[in-house]
Each structure stands twice: as C-alpha cells, then as structure tokens.
Amino acid sequence: xxxxxxxxxxxxxxxxxxxxxxxxxxxxxxxxxxxxxxxxxxxxxxxxxxxxxxxxxxxxxxxxxxxxxxxxxxxxxxxxxxxxxxxxxxxxxxxxxxxxxxxxxxxxxxxxxxxxxxx
Amino acid sequence: xxxxxxxxxxxxxxxxxxxxxxxxxxxxxxxxxxxxxxxxxxxxxxxxxxxxxxxxxxxxxxxxxxxxxxxxxxxxxxxxxxxxxxxxxxxxxxxxxxxxxxxxxxxxxxxxxxxxxxxxxxxxxxxxxxxxxxxxxxxxxxxxxxxxxxxxxxxxxxxxxxxxxxxxxxxxxxxxxxxxxxxxxxxxxxxxxxxxxxxxxxxxxxxxxxxxxxxxxxxxxxxxxxxxxxxxxxxxxxxxxxxxxxxxxxxxxxxxxxxxxxxxxxxxxxxxxxxxxxxxxxxxxxxxxxxx
Numbered sequence: 001x002x003x004x005x006x007x008x009x010x011x012x013x014x015x016x017x018x019x020x021x022x023x024x025x026x027x028x029x030x031x032x033x034x035x036x037x038x039x040x041x042x043x044x045x046x047x048x049x050x051x052x053x054x055x056x057x058x059x060x061x062x063x064x065x066x067x068x069x070x071x072x073x074x075x076x077x078x079x080x081x082x083x084x085x086x087x088x089x090x091x092x093x094x095x096x097x098x099x100x101x102x103x104x105x106x107x108x109x110x111x112x113x114x115x116x117x118x119x
Numbered sequence: 120x121x122x123x124x125x126x127x128x129x130x131x132x133x134x135x136x137x138x139x140x141x142x143x144x145x146x147x148x149x150x151x152x153x154x155x156x157x158x159x160x161x162x163x164x165x166x167x168x169x170x171x172x173x174x175x176x177x178x179x180x181x182x183x184x185x186x187x188x189x190x191x192x193x194x195x196x197x198x199x200x201x202x203x204x205x206x207x208x209x210x211x212x213x214x215x216x217x218x219x220x221x222x223x224x225x226x227x228x229x230x231x232x233x234x235x236x237x238x239x240x241x242x243x244x245x246x247x248x249x250x251x252x253x254x255x256x257x258x259x260x261x262x263x264x265x266x267x268x269x270x271x272x273x274x275x276x277x278x279x280x281x282x283x284x285x286x287x288x289x290x291x292x293x294x295x296x297x298x299x300x301x302x303x304x305x306x307x308x309x310x311x312x313x314x315x316x317x318x319x320x321x322x323x324x325x326x327x328x329x330x331x332x333x334x335x336x337x338x339x340x341x342x343x344x345x346x347x348x349x350x351x352x353x354x355x356x357x358x359x360x361x362x363x364x365x366x367x368x369x370x371x372x373x374x375x376x377x378x379x380x381x382x383x384x385x386x387x388x389x390x391x392x393x394x395x396x397x398x399x400x401x402x403x404x405x406x407x408x409x410x411x
Binding site for chain 1: 366369
C-alpha cells in the first residue's frame with residue numbers, strides 16, 4: 001500500500017474514535033449530564049452494569065473497534081515520530097516493530113474483551 | 120585612457136569603502152589539514168555582493184579559494200552558500216546587509232567538494248527520481264507532434280513552481296533533509312508538483328512511487344524553511360501540501376482532470392515571405408510512441 005493509504009486509514013481511525021469516544025464518554029462519564037437531559041442510564045459503573053456490558057455483543061464489537069482504531073491511530077503517530085530519529089536503513093525494521101507491537105496489543109485486548117464476553 | 124580612469128575610480132571607491140571581515144570555510148579534501156575558517160578583510164563598496172567579495176579575495180588575496188559561480192545575476196543557481204547562518208545566493212546578497220563580519224560556509228545537507236563548493240549530487244538524484252518532464256499516456260513525446268492547448272488558468276496552476284533554478288538552497292534549509300537523506304526534498308517535490316499540475320502532463324502514476332512513499336511527501340513537516348530560503352519566490356512547502364492532496368485524491372479515486380488536447384495541424388497555411396524558414400534540425404526527431 002502507498003503511504004497515502006496508510007495516512008487515510010489513520011484519518012479514518014481518528015474519525016471513528018471521535019464517534020466511539022463520544023458514545024463512551026456519554027455512557028461512562030457524562031451520565032449526570034444525560035440525566036439532566038432526561039436520559040437516565042442508572043449506575044453505569046456498578047459491578048453488575050460493567051459485567052452486563054461485557055456480555056453484550058454490541059459492546060464487544062464497540063470495544064474491539066475502539067481498540068483497533070486507537071491502536072492504529074496511536075501507533076501510526078508514534079511511528080511517524082520515531083522515524084524522525086531512525087536512520088533510513090532501519091526504518092523498515094521500525095515499521096515492522098511498531099506493527100508487531102500493535103498486533104500484540106490488539107491480540108491481548110481482544111483476549112480480555114472476548115473472555116469478558118464469554119464469561 | 121578610459122579603462123585607466125575606470126580602474127582608478129574603482130580603486131578610489133574601494134579605498135573609501137568600509138572594510139568587512141569575510142570569514143570563509145576552508146577545506147581541501149586532498150590535504151590532511153582539518154577544515155578551518157580563514158578571515159579576509161575586504162573593502163565593501165556600495166552595491167558589492169558576497170560573490171563580489173569572494174571574487175576580490177580570489178583575485179587579490181588568496182588564489183587558492185574555491186567557490187562556484189556563473190551568471191552573477193540570480194539565474195543560474197550556482198553560487199548557493201550558507202551566509203551568516205542562512206542559505207542564500209552569494210550573487211544576490213549585498214554585503215552591507217550582513218554587518219561587519221560575514222561568515223561564508225558551504226551549503227548544509229550536502230557533501231563538501233572543497234571550501235564553499237557543495238556537491239549537489241543528492242539534489243540531482245532526487246530531482247531525476249521524480250521524472251521532471253512531461254509524461255503522456257497517449258505516447259506523445261518531446262517534441263510533440265502538435266501544439267498543446269493550455270488555458271492561462273491552467274498555466275497559472277503551476278507557473279510559480281517552474282521558476283525553480285535548482286540552486287539547492289531549499290534542501291540546505293530543510294530540517295527533514297538534515298535527518299533523512301533519503302527524503303525526496305523540497306526541490307524535487309516542487310518540481311514533481313510542477314509537472315503533475317501541468318494540464319499537458321499525465322504522469323502522476325509514473326511519479327507516485329517516488330512521491331507517495333515513506334521518504335516522499337509524507338516526510339515533510341511543513342517547517343516552511345524551504346519557502347523562506349528560495350531566492351526565486353517559489354513556494355516548495357505549498358507544492359508539497361498540494362502533492363499530498365493529489366496523492367490522497369488519487370488514493371480515493373478522485374480529482375481526475377482534463378488532459379490538454381493537441382491543436383489540430385494547421386491547414387492551408389503559408390509562410391509569410393518576410394519570415395525566414397527555420398534551419399534544418401541538427402538531431403533526428405522521431406514522433407509518436409515507443410521508448411528510447
């Protein structure tokens with residue numbers, strides 16, 4: 001793939017994160033505001049609510065998408081920064097290492113999310 | 120007699136001029152002596168440029184000094200130097216604007232051939248890599264078989280980038296070139312845009328490997344130092360941003376534009392008797408497609 005395509009994916013990941021982060025913030029941290037607006041979600045941070053969300057297929061997809069978008073966007077930016085201080089001969093290696101780190105983090109995050117889903 | 124008067128007048132002007140110290144970077148690759156700086160005291164007559172000062176040093180003070188120059192009027196781009204910490208053309212830089220101490224060094228980000236002569240090979244290599252010439256998918260080659268039809272608006276789209284004189288100052292100023300020697304660089308990228316934006320050209324796909332890569336347009340941080348350094352008012356930083364837009368539009372399959380058509384061949388046109396016929400070509404001209 002061309003570099004512009006990687007960059008476009010990074011932009012797409014950022015746009016997705018804005019959407020998912022808005023939902024996450026609304027659900028988890030702005031419950032008071034929502035309540036004032038007439039939407040009462042109850043105690044979203046109670047143990048029972050957290051476990052219920054963990055067993056929801058929608059939440060599973062939500063968190064996996066969030067994880068993928070955040071990892072891609074963050075690691076793409078990190079790679080861009082590290083490329084500045086990496087000699088040209090080692091830049092391919094750097095891209096490989098960043099990709100490996102991303103895949104490992106995604107695998108671990110997926111494992112945790114799926115384990116929660118399956119109970 | 121007149122020449123003698125001129126020489127006397129020049130000598131009088133020099134004796135009346137302020138004296139500046141020109142500190143020149145000296146390096147000779149065929150000696151074991153390390154690089155050093157050497158000071159010369161030069162009379163700075165009004166209107167004198169840094170290149171004039173170097174000519175004065177070479178002619179009157181030290182014939183071993185090496186520098187590169189040609190046109191003396193900011194057109195050839197030969198005399199790019201690092202003058203008082205900024206890349207400039209020596210022939211366009213007035214001594215009186217620089218104070219009493221003028222430091223002249225070779226351009227950064229290039230190997231040094233000798234003294235203040237840089238090796239511009241990296242710039243030429245990158246320039247060549249972006250294929251800076253008209254590319255047509257219809258097989259038309261230079262010289263074309265007929266005139267291309269281009270509107271003034273289409274010309275405006277790339278004209279400022281065509282003013283590049285390949286002096287290499289932009290690469291010397293670029294912080295990204297300093298950290299990544301494989302970066303295509305502002306000069307080559309601006310020239311790539313100059314051709315990609317030309318309505319007669321259809322070569323973006325052929326240039327994409329050099330442009331849309333790890334060391335292409337995406338390495339630019341938009342520091343803007345190239346634009347600041349350009350002695351001809353070209354804006355390479357803008358060209359790189361426009362190239363990014365082109366690359367993204369191409370990746371999304373957008374932004375196709377009309378390729379300039381060729382004019383129909385003239386019909387029933389006769390040469391005016393007062394206009395002489397052109398001389399016969401000195402090289403064989405082959406029209407049409409094909410390589411070679």
